[in-house]
Amino acid sequence: MKKKKLNLKKKIIHKPQSASEWLTAISGAGCLLLLIGSFILWGASELMEDFIWSQVLGSITAVSMCLCFGLALLAGVLAADSWPFKIFLLIFTVVFLSTGVYFVNEAHLLYKDRDAYENKEFEIVEGIPAGVEYDDPETGTEFVMELIFDDLIVDVYAMDISRSYYEERLEGRKLKIAYLPNSHYAVRWWNLDE
Structure with missing residues (x-):
């Protein structure tokens, strides 16, 4: 039996020739830079x-990740051969890029709230929450994301209120929440029934 010789010759990487190949290469490089930046x-x-x-940078991180995955999918669209696969990838590209636009808006609203936060000019809502939304962790503690008061949704995720704590001590009770006027991020809360 003959042994196969290892081919240790250098493989030549060819430069992109067509516009599609160039766009795919640029998208891939941009994706890598955005991932590192994220x-x-x-x-x-x-x-x-x-x-x-901290919240603004967190939102910008989410924007960067969405752009990273959007560019990766765009590179896939440009490199794909079949039209159904291109359309499938294009749908996901649009989803990631539109999610990125949402996080750009969040970062902008938080940036607009910086003066109100520094001057402690918060909006106040008092009442019993009409609804509550929890995060959906794969493992670990489940936290309250949003509290809903009539026509106002307040983001309380940064307050680290666990689901068990909320259900035992806060559910059905009158709460007072100080929140930022533009982004509706909660900065402090009180249980008025205690």
Whole structure:
């Protein structure tokens, strides 16, 4: 039996020839840069002490990740051969890019709230929440994301209120919540029934 020789010759990587190949290569490089940037921003947002800037950087991190996956899917659209697969990838590209637009809006609203936060000019809502929305963790503790008061939704995720704590001590009770005027992020809460 003959042994196969290992081919140790260098493989030549060809330059992209068509516009589609160039766009795919540029999308791939942009995706990699956005992914690295996302991890750097995420680390910076976790280390920030200031609530507003931490939340703004967190939103910008989400924008960067959405753009990263959007560019990766766009590269897939450009490289795909079959039209049904291109359409399938294009739908997901639009979903990721529109999600990125949502997070751009969140970052903008939080940025507009920076003066109100620094001057402690918060809006106040008092009452019994009409509804509550929880996050959906794969493992670990489930936290309250939003409290709904009549026609107002307040984001309380940063307050770290666990589902068990809410159901035992806060559900059905009158609450007072201070929140930011543009983004509706809660900054403080009180149980008025205690």
